[in-house]
Amino acid sequence: MTHGFGNEFSSEDPRCPGSLPEGQNNPQVCPYGLYAEQLSGSAFTCPRPANKRSWLYRILPSVKHKPFTAVPCGNLTENWNEVEPDPNQRRKWTFSLIAMLQGLHTVCGAGDAKSRNGIGIHVYACNTSMVDKCFNNSDGDFLIVPQQGKILITTEFGKIMVKPNEICVLQQGMRFSVDVFGETRGYILEVYGAHFELPDLGPIGANGLANPRDFLCPVAWYEDRTVATGYTVINKYQGKLFSCQQDFSPFNVVAWHGNYTPYKYNLENFMVINAVAFDHADPSIFTVLTAKSMRPGVAIADFVIFPPRWGVADRTFRPPYYHRNCMSEFMGLIKGHYEAKEEGFQPGGASLHSAMTPHGPDAECFEKNSAAELQPERVAEGTMAFMFESSFSMAVTKWGLQTCQKLDKSYYQCWESLHSHFNPNWKPSKK
Numbered sequence: 001m002t003h004g005f006g007n008e009f010s011s012e013d014p015r016c017p018g019s020l021p022e023g024q025n026n027p028q029v030c031p032y033g034l035y036a037e038q039l040s041g042s043a044f045t046c047p048r049p050a051n052k053r054s055w056l057y058r059i060l061p062s063v064k065h066k067p068f069t070a071v072p073c074g075n076l077t078e079n080w081n082e083v084e085p086d087p088n089q090r091r092k093w094t095f096s097l098i099a100m101l102q103g104l105h106t107v108c109g110a111g112d113a114k115s116r117n118g119i120g121i122h123v124y125a126c127n128t129s130m131v132d133k134c135f136n137n138s139d140g141d142f143l144i145v146p147q148q149g150k151i152l153i154t155t156e157f158g159k160i161m162v163k164p165n166e167i168c169v170l171q172q173g174m175r176f177s178v179d180v181f182g183e184t185r186g187y188i189l190e191v192y193g194a195h196f197e198l199p200d201l202g203p204i205g206a207n208g209l210a211n212p213r214d215f216l217c218p219v220a221w222y223e224d225r226t227v228a229t230g231y232t233v234i235n236k237y238q239g240k241l242f243s244c245q246q247d248f249s250p251f252n253v254v255a256w257h258g259n260y261t262p263y264k265y266n267l268e269n270f271m272v273i274n275a276v277a278f279d280h281a282d283p284s285i286f287t288v289l290t291a292k293s294m295r296p297g298v299a300i301a302d303f304v305i306f307p308p309r310w311g312v313a314d315r316t317f318r319p320p321y322y323h324r325n326c327m328s329e330f331m332g333l334i335k336g337h338y339e340a341k342e343e344g345f346q347p348g349g350a351s352l353h354s355a356m357t358p359h360g361p362d363a364e365c366f367e368k369n370s371a372a373e374l375q376p377e378r379v380a381e382g383t384m385a386f387m388f389e390s391s392f393s394m395a396v397t398k399w400g401l402q403t404c405q406k407l408d409k410s411y412y413q414c415w416e417s418l419h420s421h422f423n424p425n426w427k428p429s430k431k
Contacts, residue, residue, distance in 0.1 A: 001160070002219060005198060005212035005263070011158070011220040012057075012255035019255035025055050034254055035061045039156075041171055041195060041260040052171075052195060054258025056156060059224050060248055062175070068235060068242040075105040078113055078120060078239030080395035083402070089359055090396065091351040091411040104188070107400035108330065108352055110392035113139035113239050116193030119301050119390050121330050123187055123350070129179040133232040134250050139239065140192040142170045143289065143303055145386060147334050147348045149184030153177070155262050156253045158218030164334055165384055167303070168264040169196055169289070175233065175250045176262070185348050187332045189388045194300050196289040204273065210288045214269040217261040225249040267334075267384060272309040278316050283387065293391060304387040306338070311379040318379070319369050322360030328394045329353045329387055336383025339365075351411070355393045362414035 002009060012019045019034065021027045026036040034057040041052030103126040111118010120140075134154075144151075150163040155176045162168040164186075170176055172195075201208055230245040270288060275281045283304055291300045311318045319339050331338070331351045338345045345351065353359040361369070401407065 001158075001216040001264075003213050003216060005215040006259055007212075008257070008259050009217060009261060010255075010257035011218075013220045013222050015222075016254045019057055020257060021057070030057055032254060034058060037061050039173055039258075039260060041173070052258075052260040054157075054256055054260040056253045057255040058156075059222065059252035059254065062250060064248075065233060065244045065246040068237075068244045071234070071241045071243045073241045075397075075399040076122065076236070076241065077106045077397055077399075078109065079397070080110055082398040083396065085395065086401070087354050087357045089351065089353055089357055089411055090401075091345065091349065091408040105399050105404065106397050107350065108394040108396045109190075110328075110390070110394045111192060113192050116140075117300075118192045119388075119392055119394070120190040120192075121188070121388055121394070122190065123185070125185045126178075126180055127183050130177045132227050132229070133234065134175045134177040136175045136233060136235045137170070137172060137190070138235055138237040140172055140190050141195055141291075143189040143191070143196065144168045144170065144186060145188070145332065145334065146184070146186040147332070148186070149180060149182055151184060151186075152179040152181075153262070154179070154251055155218060156251060157256055157261050158221040160216075160218050160262060160264050162264055165268060166264055166266045167288075168262065170262050171195060171260060174262055177251070187350070187386075187388075189301060189303060191291040191301050194291040194293070196291050196303070199284075199287045199290045199302075208271050208273060209285075210265060210270055215263050215265050217263045220253060220255050222252050222254045223249050224252060267305055267307060270305060270307055272307055274309050274311070275313045275316070278313050280313065280316060280318060280321050283320070283389075295391075298391050300390060300392070302387075302389045304389055306380055306383070306385040306387075308378060308380050308383065310376060312376045314374060316374070317366075317369055318372075318374075319361045319365055322358065324356050324358050325353070326355055326391075328355050328390045328392060329359070330389075330394070331385060331387050334384040334386065336380065336385070338383065338385045339380050349406075352394065352396065360415075363417040366418065 010020055016032055019031050021030055030036050037056045039054050042050055104122055104124050106120055106122050109120035145167050146162055146164045153160045153176050155174055160168055226248055233244050235242045273285045286304045287302050288305055289303045293300045333345055333347045335347050
């Protein structure tokens with residue numbers, strides 16, 4: 001794999017040296033008799049820093065296929081009106097295991113793929129690889145967060161092995177297939193109409209958080225394989241699924257160049273910043289990737305992590321504070337125990353705190369940390385929690401609320417034993 005974020009990359013399969021054309025993108029005749037095909041991830045006229053495209057040199061072009069026909073969507077949906085709105089805090093237990101596409105379930109989301117503005121949050125659970133089948137998302141980008149089991153993702157750009165505690169981004173229009181190695185589970189954040197970027201660092205300076213050099217994109221790999229029984233391409237388009245047949249593997253790209261690629265990132269490489277004097281800093285300091293909206297400083301979605309780190313703040317309640325947020329917060333847990341709710345929030349589970357719905361530490365966490373002796377300590381050791389935060393007010397799907405039968409209806413009770421500590425006779429201590 002090669003390093004960098006948003007760079008101009010070039011790669012050719014070493015079995016075909018010189019397969020990248022020299023000095024131009026689409027020569028009259030490409031080396032090795034290949035076809036030149038451009039994959040555009042932005043409008044042609046986008047400003048240069050935001051212009052995303054790659055040139056693929058392939059054995060057969062992707063246009064060679066039979067017509068698309070509609071196929072059942074299962075529990076993958078963009079219908080945000082299946083159930084009535086409900087602002088209550090939601091927590092789900094871990095999800096069961098099925099086959100990759102059949103095991104893709106939409107939990108919540110908002111917006112519209114047709115207008116290219118919105119998000120969807122899905123979970124996947126599978127134990128079967130995709131054989132002679134690939135997926136193509138015409139609606140938006142997938143940010144994949146494996147929680148259990150590694151996955152091998154074959155793309156038109158090459159192969160990517162992704163393990164728990166790593167993430168992978170498959171951008172709009174990129175065809176991919178997934179191989180699994182046993183029981184596998186994880187989360188997917190889908191963004192319509194924007195691509196993920198590194199957050200601006202402002203006064204942090206030139207370095208910190210997720211550094212560009214730690215992102216990895218694949219190198220060219222191709223297979224020249226005829227599939228007599230038919231190769232299935234599944235296309236997610238306007239929230240629905242369609243399939244078509246072709247008689248060859250779509251992973252026939254011998255060489256490519258450009259800045260529109262899939263990529264992965266190891267969360268252990270995140271350079272954590274934290275408060276070193278007092279107070280609990282806002283979680284935006286843990287942002288790995290952001291998909292910006294048209295409003296400055298407001299994201300369609302942020303991907304935020306809560307990694308192992310030092311807690312050293314004096315005179316401070318160190319766990320996350322009680323909060324009502326204009327943003328929606330979907331939390332997941334890859335491993336370990338989340339610091340604000342050590343019991344009940346399980347790896348592979350999730351919680352949703354909707355816009356302006358109160359949330360915060362449970363009663364046990366509050367009492368323990370209000371009386372704790374404040375010494376430098378490791379926080380979240382052996383843990384990796386994350387958050388998909390969005391400016392959209394997300395609706396929960398029927399599957400997420402009812403069908404999956406994993407909803408923890410007693411979630412609210414973790415705050416029920418909070419009691420008043422108010423003392424009208426309190427006096428400040430003498431220094």
